[in-house]
Amino acid sequence: MSDIGTxxxxxxxxxxxxxxxxxxxxxxxxxxxxxxxAFRNPESVSSDLRARIDEAxxxxxxxxxRLAGGLASxxxxxxxxxxxxxxNNVFPDIVDGISGVLQAHNLxxxxxxxxxxxxxxxxxxxxxxxxxxxxxxxxxxDHTERTRAMLASSGIPVAEIIxxxxxPIDMNIGFxxxxxxxxxxxxxxxxxxxxxxxxAPLCPRDQRALRRLAGLREALAARDLEPTAELLYExxxxxxxxxxxxxxxxxxxxxxxxxxxxxxxxAVGAVQECSRRGIAVPEQLAxxxxxxxxxxxxxxxxxxxxxxxxxxIGRQAAEMVVERLAGRAVDAxxxxxxxxxxxxxxx
Amino acid sequence: MSDIGTxxxxxxxxxxxxxxxxxxxxxxxxxxxxxxxAFRNPESVSSDLRARIDEAxxxxxxxxxRLAGGLASxxxxxxxxxxxxxxNNVFPDIVDGISGVLQAHNLxxxxxxxxxxxxxxxxxxxxxxxxxxxxxxxxxxDHTERTRAMLASSGIPVAEIIxxxxxPIDMNIGFxxxxxxxxxxxxxxxxxxxxxxxxAPLCPRDQRALRRLAGLREALAARDLEPTAELLYExxxxxxxxxxxxxxxxxxxxxxxxxxxxxxxxAVGAVQECSRRGIAVPEQLAxxxxxxxxxxxxxxxxxxxxxxxxxxIGRQAAEMVVERLAGRAVDAxxxxxxxxxxxxxxx
DNA sequence: GGGACCGAGGGTACCGCTACCATAAGAGGT
DNA sequence: ACCTCTTATGGTAGCGGTACCCTCGGTCCC
Numbered sequence: 001m002s003d004i005g006t007x008x009x010x011x012x013x014x015x016x017x018x019x020x021x022x023x024x025x026x027x028x029x030x031x032x033x034x035x036x037x038a039f040r041n042p043e044s045v046s047s048d049l050r051a052r053i054d055e056a057x058x059x060x061x062x063x064x065x066r067l068a069g070g071l072a073s074x075x076x077x078x079x080x081x082x083x084x085x086x087x088n089n090v091f092p093d094i095v096d097g098i099s100g101v102l103q104a105h106n107l108x109x110x111x112x113x114x115x116x117x118x119x120x121x122x123x124x125x126x127x128x129x130x131x132x133x134x135x136x137x138x139x140x141x142d143h144t145e146r147t148r149a150m151l152a153s154s155g156i157p158v159a160e161i162i163x164x165x166x167x168p169i170d171m172n173i174g175f176x177x178x179x180x181x182x183x184x185x186x187x188x189x190x191x192x193x194x195x196x197x198x199x200a201p202l203c204p205r206d207q208r209a210l211r212r213l214a215g216l217r218e219a220l221a222a223r224d225l226e227p228t229a230e231l232l233y234e235x236x237x238x239x240x241x242x243x244x245x246x247x248x249x250x251x252x253x254x255x256x257x258x259x260x261x262x263x264x265x266x267a268v269g270a271v272q273e274c275s276r277r278g279i280a281v282p283e284q285l286a287x288x289x290x291x292x293x294x295x296x297x298x299x300x301x302x303x304x305x306x307x308x309x310x311x312x313i314g315r316q317a318a319e320m321v322v323e324r325l326a327g328r329a330v331d332a333x334x335x336x337x338x339x340x341x342x343x344x345x346x347x
Numbered sequence: 348m349s350d351i352g353t354x355x356x357x358x359x360x361x362x363x364x365x366x367x368x369x370x371x372x373x374x375x376x377x378x379x380x381x382x383x384x385a386f387r388n389p390e391s392v393s394s395d396l397r398a399r400i401d402e403a404x405x406x407x408x409x410x411x412x413r414l415a416g417g418l419a420s421x422x423x424x425x426x427x428x429x430x431x432x433x434x435n436n437v438f439p440d441i442v443d444g445i446s447g448v449l450q451a452h453n454l455x456x457x458x459x460x461x462x463x464x465x466x467x468x469x470x471x472x473x474x475x476x477x478x479x480x481x482x483x484x485x486x487x488x489d490h491t492e493r494t495r496a497m498l499a500s501s502g503i504p505v506a507e508i509i510x511x512x513x514x515p516i517d518m519n520i521g522f523x524x525x526x527x528x529x530x531x532x533x534x535x536x537x538x539x540x541x542x543x544x545x546x547a548p549l550c551p552r553d554q555r556a557l558r559r560l561a562g563l564r565e566a567l568a569a570r571d572l573e574p575t576a577e578l579l580y581e582x583x584x585x586x587x588x589x590x591x592x593x594x595x596x597x598x599x600x601x602x603x604x605x606x607x608x609x610x611x612x613x614a615v616g617a618v619q620e621c622s623r624r625g626i627a628v629p630e631q632l633a634x635x636x637x638x639x640x641x642x643x644x645x646x647x648x649x650x651x652x653x654x655x656x657x658x659x660i661g662r663q664a665a666e667m668v669v670e671r672l673a674g675r676a677v678d679a680x681x682x683x684x685x686x687x688x689x690x691x692x693x694x
Numbered sequence: 695g696g697g698a699c700c701g702a703g704g705g706t707a708c709c710g711c712t713a714c715c716a717t718a719a720g721a722g723g724t
Numbered sequence: 725a726c727c728t729c730t731t732a733t734g735g736t737a738g739c740g741g742t743a744c745c746c747t748c749g750g751t752c753c754c
Contacts, residue, residue: 020710031734036712046732061500066477067423068710071414071739086439095433099460108474111458113446127455130413153408239645272645295642298586298619367740378704383742393702415740418709 019062027056039064070132079321080110080128082121082138084206087236088265089293090310091139094161097314098137105322107134114139116205122147129154135321141165141172142207157324159317163208164336171324172334173317177208180306180339181215184260184288187304187341188216189223193258193286196220197229199245199270200262201237209262212290216260229253237262242269246287250279258286258347264293267303271346286347292340302344309337366409374403386411417479426668427457427475429468429485431553434583435612436640437657438486441508444661445484452669454481461486463553469494476501482668488512488519489554504671506664510555511683518671519681520664524555527653527686528562531607531635534651534688535563536570540605540633543567544576546592546617547609548584556609559637563607576600584609589616593634597626605633605694611640614650618693633694639687649691656684 021035028035030049038045038053045053056062070076079102083091095111102109110133112124122144128136129150135157141164143151151158151169158170163177188196198216200209213230220226229252231245242261246269249256261267267289274281281287281301289296292307316337320330372379377396385392385400392400403409417423426449430438442458449456457480459471469491475483476497482504488511490498498505498516505517510524535543545563547556560577567573576599578592589608593616596603608614614636621628628634628648636643639654663684667677 018710021712022710025734032710033712033734034732037733040712044732049733063473063477063497065418065479065710066474067414067418067479068739069712071412071418071741072710072712074739076414086433086442087436089434089436092433092439095460109458111456113442126410127413130410132412132414150410239642243645268642269645272647276647295586295615298590298616300619300623365740368742369740379740380704380706380742381702384703387742391702396703412740415709416742418711419740419742421709 018065019060021062021064024053024056024060024062027060028052074132075134076108076132077106078108078110078131078133079135079137079318080112080124080131080133082112082114082124082128082136084114084116084121084139085236086113088263090263090291090308093310094139094314097311098318099314101315101318101322105325107322107325116202118142118144118147118205122150125150134325135159137161137317137321140207141168141174157321159321161313161317163211164334168334170333171317171320171330173313173320173337174335175308175313175337175339176215177211178215178218180290180308181212181217181260182219183215183339183341184212184290184306185216185219187343188258188260188286188288188347189219189225191258191286191347193347194225195228195253195255195257196225197231197249197253197256197259198227198262199231199233199242199249199259199266201233201235201241201266206262212262213260228256237265239265239269239272242266243273246270246273246279246285247277250285256285258282258288260288260290262290264289264291264296264303264305267305267346268295268299271299271301271303282345282347288347292342297342297344301346303342304344304347305342307340307342309339312337365412366407368409368411371400371403371407371409374407375399421479422481423455423479424453425455425457425478425480426482426484426665427459427471427478427480429459429461429471429475429483431461431463431468431486432583433460435610437610437638437655440657441486441661444658445665446661448662448665448669452672454669454672463549465489465491465494465552469497472497481672482506484508484664484668487554488515488521490516504668506668508660508664510558511681515681517680518664518667518677520660520667520684521682522655522660522684522686523562524558525562525565527637527655528559528564528607529566530562530686530688531559531637531653532563532566534690535605535607535633535635535694536566536572538605538633538694540694541572542575542600542602542604543572544578544596544600544603544606545574545609546578546580546589546596546606546613548580548582548588548613553609559609560607575603584612586612586616586619589613590620593617593620593626593632594624597632603632605629605635607635607637609637611636611638611643611650611652614652614693615642615646618646618648618650629692629694635694639689643689644691648693650689651691651694652689654687654689656686659684 021032025032025035099109114121125147137159139162141160160168160172162174164174198213270287289303289305292305296303296305323330368379368382372382446456461468472494484506486509488507507515507519509521511521545560636650636652639652643650643652670677
């Protein structure tokens, strides 16, 4: 043991050697804790020291290591958001609402995409939780048992959004898709339509879309009616798919007088296709959509649809998480933000 | 001081006391290192011990703490993606391309949204870097000096995407927006249009949109022409904005025979508005868009636009980052994936 | 048969920061 | 003048893994 390890530093395993708080502290002639404080709560450090620290930080290009900070404090300032899709305009709106609030509170949003798979959702939840997030926002109320268990036992604020359920894991902000579907059904019935077809994507399993259909079916059942036809597609929603669907409906069930599409993308595609084929909307065939996306009101005939409070859902969910993190109790854990029937000319 | 702090463990600051590797190791009767190996490289652990560890993990519900792992190894398995917007369909496509590849390689994608602000971009880059990411993908080639410096000195693979530049920070995958604009200009000129108006959003500063306009202007200049009118909007692109823009153009410059919109959202809104107002497209007014979004081909007249390789950009960028992380050299650091002129009926 | 070699497994010193103290220096009250 | 009460600052022990060694038993080969 003459020369092995005697240098005392050759065995260090460092690779990148970023600037650390200690180096800043040395240069500024303060303790590391003061550097730490200067970053997290500048007012608690005298302006003299703060200036010296600022100088050192700038000179050395110090960037605090969040991993170390998170490990030590078990607070990371992150809030993962788990959603099933990005391609649909629905989720970007929600995410926008969330990120505005989180950003204002210095929280970092992490986005995860499940592609409508509960297995991927579970994997994402596990991954995110292993990062010790401060809170978590997740779309939907349908999860695997393990996902529920993980979230419930995580001890952090959990907000399930978009849909509402009777037994949320923790907080729940959204609206009832069943009620929304029912409202559309009631409206269509009120307009005199009786032979109604339903079209939905499954993507592969969009529970909320199915719930909207269920609500519409309920409305029909209340009048002893049932859907004249039902089309469920495995593919992603798109204008093209809506166009195909409406063609199929008309071909297979010419008696149908109205079609409810589970989302606006399908419905708009259908409206366009009808205009191409000379099918009068709504005289020959009424068309209704869901979500109230911008373009629904830009086509002619304007789409009759259900406007959903997407941005508001995101905003409130994020605010509830923030409240919780601030240690304040949140009053209504379960919030039904409702929806609005937008009557256009298509139905 | 009879009972305060005398127990010797009450002073520990633990709060959540998650299950740790040590507990798993104890239960399985192995060392912590073996637990660690069992997670990262299962083959290197004998099947006997592995089984015991698996049992303990399941029984205790152990989830490794990524913060600790990342701090110790300085590898976190994360790749932040910084984009300017989500509302536009353009970015979800790119993100999809990226996330598919990253997911396949067990890398976690983190999404950041700059809202087209270079300041927010800088803040995001700093935040993400403080999480010790393995690589980073960032939209665009225009950054603040500090952003460039941070990324360049980070020592991790950096992929700038969508646009191409002469002096990328590291890797660069995209296409030339100038060339794309020029291609559209050449096409429009070839079709006989001479009095061309340009419309773009700034959002507030979408450099790529401006470059497309610049390219178009170049094409005009080659024939000693210049744009008949230019409209730049601060608002986000939308159908409505496109509709407003086309109305304004027609009102203010009735002599305009073609309008180039910097993106399809605007262009489609314009086409719709024209059909509402009985303006014949393209006979009275030709309309061209940019991006090749799905709905561009679903309206009538079909939009003439430039199709951009969005998903492919995302895919290749992610793959280049993955290659680098695997220690392999990437052959072409700078890749121009080109674009495609899609001739519809609108111009 | 003995030593080099190999691969599985374990000990332990870190990674860089922050919670929890302890300490020191004023401030203020009597 | 003395003592308590703040307020500003620093020391230090973790947070929970992993890199870097090291040991140990078995193989292989001369």
